[in-house]
Amino acid sequence: MAEIPKAQGSDPMNWDDRFKNNETPWERPGLHPAITHWIEAGEFQAGESGIIPGCGRAPELFRLASLGVHMTGIDLSQTAIDWQNQHLESSGLTAKLQTANVLKYQPDTRLDFVSEQTFLCAIPPNLRESYEAAAHRWLKPGGRFYALFMQKDERGGPPYGCSLNAMHQLFPASRWIWPEESAFTAHPHPRLDGKPELAGILIRK
Numbered sequence: 661m662a663e664i665p666k667a668q669g670s671d672p673m674n675w676d677d678r679f680k681n682n683e684t685p686w687e688r689p690g691l692h693p694a695i696t697h698w699i700e701a702g703e704f705q706a707g708e709s710g711i712i713p714g715c716g717r718a719p720e721l722f723r724l725a726s727l728g729v730h731m732t733g734i735d736l737s738q739t740a741i742d743w744q745n746q747h748l749e750s751s752g753l754t755a756k757l758q759t760a761n762v763l764k765y766q767p768d769t770r771l772d773f774v775s776e777q778t779f780l781c782a783i784p785p786n787l788r789e790s791y792e793a794a795a796h797r798w799l800k801p802g803g804r805f806y807a808l809f810m811q812k813d814e815r816g817g818p819p820y821g822c823s824l825n826a827m828h829q830l831f832p833a834s835r836w837i838w839p840e841e842s843a844f845t846a847h848p849h850p851r852l853d854g855k856p857e858l859a860g861i862l863i864r865k
């Protein structure tokens with residue numbers, strides 16, 4: 661597996677500094693509208709287990725925990741994990757939080773779902789295959805991968821673009837059941853020049 665680059669100073673990959681300096685343009689003003697839609701559609705059940713890889717300060721973690729889901733949040737940034745801990749505590753909720761490299765994480769038992777939100781587009785593309793392998797290994801057969809694929813034409817990143825063509829190669833049909841393309845919903849990002857994220861659910865085979 662490729663190593664995570666060591667980031668320094670104002671490097672956009674220095675996630676902990678970015679949280680400390682509030683340089684976090686990927687953060688939406690509230691819950692992601694796709695997650696709200698999936699919650700309202702009854703996608704998540706109390707007693708299920710889910711993970712948000714690279715959870716940062718995503719409010720989805722405690723919203724899903726509030727439904728009685730056993731949530732895990734993993735992030736390299738101690739600042740983000742401390743923030744999540746404080747919010748869980750003040751909401752009287754619990755979740756498993758770990759300051760760790762997502763790509764090396766292994767849960768004790770297989771999970772029902774992965775909620776992917778601006779993690780795949782944040783990691784260098786040469787780490788993507790390790791992420792797909794991790795998500796596949798974490799999930800039970802039939803487990804759900806809630807994808808929010810960032811659409812972007814410009815080269816470079818983060819965020820790095822996640823075109824559907826590239827995603828079909830990364831999450832191959834031999835390992836994942838894909839929805840019809842028409843089932844994906846575009847959600848423009850209010851703080852990233854309206855770049856759309858395509859929301860859809862992949863099922864682990």
Ligand SMILES: C[S@@+](CC[C@H](N)C(=O)[O-])C[C@H]1O[C@@H](n2cnc3c(N)ncnc32)[C@H](O)[C@@H]1O
Pocket residue numbers: 664675676686687688713714715716717718734735736737740760761762763777778779782783
């Ligand atoms: C663009 S932010 C998204 C944060 C959060 N998912 C959200 O939507 O607000 C990317 C996050 O991934 C974390 N991250 C990047 N590489 C990681 C890795 N290899 N292991 C764990 N966390 C990582 C960063 O610290 C950061 O919190």
